[in-house]
Amino acid sequence: MKDFSDFDVVVIGAGAAGLSATSEIIQKKKSVICIEATNTIGGRCYTDNSIFSLPCDLGAHWLHSFSGNQIAEYGKKQKEDFRIYKINEKFLVYDGIKQVNGNNLFKIIDKLKSLKAKYSNTLLYKKCIDVPFSELIPNEIKQNEWYHTAHQAIGACLEGVDFDNFTTADAYLNFKNTGVGDGFVKEGYGTLLAHYRKNLPVRLNTIVSEIDWSGPFLKIKTNSGTIKSKACIITVSTGVLNSGLINFKPLLPPEKYEAFAGVNLGSYNHIILQFKEDFYKYFNIQKDEYFFSKINSLSSFPRGFFGTLKLHNSNLSYLDVGGKFALELEKEGLKASVDFAINTLKSSFGNIVDKYLIKSHATLWGKNKFFSGAYSSAQPGKAHLRNNLKSSIADKIFFAGEAISKNYGTVHGADMSGKECALMVIETSKL
Numbered sequence: 001m002k003d004f005s006d007f008d009v010v011v012i013g014a015g016a017a018g019l020s021a022t023s024e025i026i027q028k029k030k031s032v033i034c035i036e037a038t039n040t041i042g043g044r045c046y047t048d049n050s051i052f053s054l055p056c057d058l059g060a061h062w063l064h065s066f067s068g069n070q071i072a073e074y075g076k077k078q079k080e081d082f083r084i085y086k087i088n089e090k091f092l093v094y095d096g097i098k099q100v101n102g103n104n105l106f107k108i109i110d111k112l113k114s115l116k117a118k119y120s121n122t123l124l125y126k127k128c129i130d131v132p133f134s135e136l137i138p139n140e141i142k143q144n145e146w147y148h149t150a151h152q153a154i155g156a157c158l159e160g161v162d163f164d165n166f167t168t169a170d171a172y173l174n175f176k177n178t179g180v181g182d183g184f185v186k187e188g189y190g191t192l193l194a195h196y197r198k199n200l201p202v203r204l205n206t207i208v209s210e211i212d213w214s215g216p217f218l219k220i221k222t223n224s225g226t227i228k229s230k231a232c233i234i235t236v237s238t239g240v241l242n243s244g245l246i247n248f249k250p251l252l253p254p255e256k257y258e259a260f261a262g263v264n265l266g267s268y269n270h271i272i273l274q275f276k277e278d279f280y281k282y283f284n285i286q287k288d289e290y291f292f293s294k295i296n297s298l299s300s301f302p303r304g305f306f307g308t309l310k311l312h313n314s315n316l317s318y319l320d321v322g323g324k325f326a327l328e329l330e331k332e333g334l335k336a337s338v339d340f341a342i343n344t345l346k347s348s349f350g351n352i353v354d355k356y357l358i359k360s361h362a363t364l365w366g367k368n369k370f371f372s373g374a375y376s377s378a379q380p381g382k383a384h385l386r387n388n389l390k391s392s393i394a395d396k397i398f399f400a401g402e403a404i405s406k407n408y409g410t411v412h413g414a415d416m417s418g419k420e421c422a423l424m425v426i427e428t429s430k431l
């Protein structure tokens with residue numbers, strides 16, 4: 001690897017976007033280095049193998065847009081190393097201790113999905129409605145006993161924000177599907193991404209603190225020296241950009257800071273429980289079973305989880321929390337998150353849960369200053385600001401990452417955005 005001297009391009013961040021950009025620049029035969037603050041590659045798509053002695057994705061694990069997902073396509077060709085499959089959705093719904101057929105919940109979910117689609121549809125609504133989605137939901141739906149359960153699953157956990165902080169305009173203006181269905185990879189999405197992007201020049205444990213763009217070359221200050229380059233691609237999250245962890249000299253135009261704040265990160269975390277196999281047998285729980293435990297409607301936002309039990313047929317179950325509740329639990333910490341998940345499970349399965357529990361873990365993405373949250377969500381009234389995120393500065397500073405992608409909030413979207421950005425850098429910065 002070339003040492004810290006001059007590079008054509010410096011890529012900041014070794015998540016899906018940064019790795020993809022680095023790979024593309026190498027293919028164009030330009031000199032490049034990827035700088036990563038943490039001690040691993042993958043960013044928000046990382047598989048841990050040590051906590052449970054099993055592959056455990058701490059960030060992304062659904063291979064979204066499965067039929068058109070380029071990382072899944074790569075993995076399918078590596079038959080020796082990866083077991084990739086399309087998810088066959090199954091649902092387990094509990095109302096307190098009673099298992100129910102879930103029809104009442106699914107009706108509400110369908111109504112909410114139709115409303116989202118209706119207000120995201122350009123043909124019906126020429127003028128885009130960039131307002132809180134909660135304002136567009138009729139009271140009759142909000143008062144339904146299953147509303148909070150649906151809200152947590154297809155609102156908070158999907159968007160990272162509750163419906164009062166979500167605008168369908170974000171989806172309408174900024175999201176284009178590139179495939180259908182969801183998939184899983186048994187070895188972990190992070191492991192797959194790292195395999196897809198292996199052997200790239202990445203410098204780990206290197207934190208960028210300043211980008212000086214006052215002269216003809218960029219001077220990029222890190223904790224282990226300053227790098228000179230003709231251009232850079234910044235792929236850190238909008239949460240990191242908004243936090244001011246990276247200082248720009250001179251400051252960027254005000255519309256960039258407005259975009260970092262307006263399209264900031266939502267909250268979403270996994271609470272992961274490892275059970276003895278007998279737990280799954282006892283309750284007849286199948287591989288990858290989606291689990292809903294009815295969330296009571298006493299609070300103004302949903303306090304509950306959306307679960308995936310027996311993930312990949314392993315003995316791990318994921319209980320996911322999003323939006324304001326995820327933020328609340330994150331503040332209280334790992335133990336509070338795990339306690340909440342176990343107590344909620346007990347409300348359905350009884351105290352017998354304790355007997356089968358082996359180990360637990362909870363992610364706290366918002367507390368990590370190199371991420372500051374889960375994935376981007378435009379605040380109501382700010383959906384148009386994703387365009388400002390993308391604009392480059394002086395043909396030298398470029399931006400990529402999930403927040404800029406047409407498939408924002410996803411790994412394959414971040415990957416595509418890295419590639420597109422690298423091509424733009426080659427075209428416009430006369431390297």
Ligand SMILES: Cc1cc2nc3c(=O)[nH]c(=O)nc-3n(C[C@H](O)[C@H](O)[C@H](O)COP(=O)(O)OP(=O)(O)OC[C@H]3O[C@@H](n4cnc5c(N)ncnc54)[C@H](O)[C@@H]3O)c2cc1C
Binds near residue numbers: 064209245408411
């Ligand atoms: C809990 C959770 C679950 C998710 N589930 C899914 C899912 O199932 N499917 C899906 O497709 N997507 C999912 N996502 C979203 C997906 O993980 C992200 O959209 C995607 O991984 C973002 O990639 P990125 O390259 O844009 O950013 P990142 O992965 O954040 O990469 C940016 C990198 O920059 C580094 N960095 C930050 N600051 C600095 C600095 N100052 N100097 C140097 N480096 C720095 C960071 O350490 C990081 O590695 C999930 C995310 C989370 C948090």
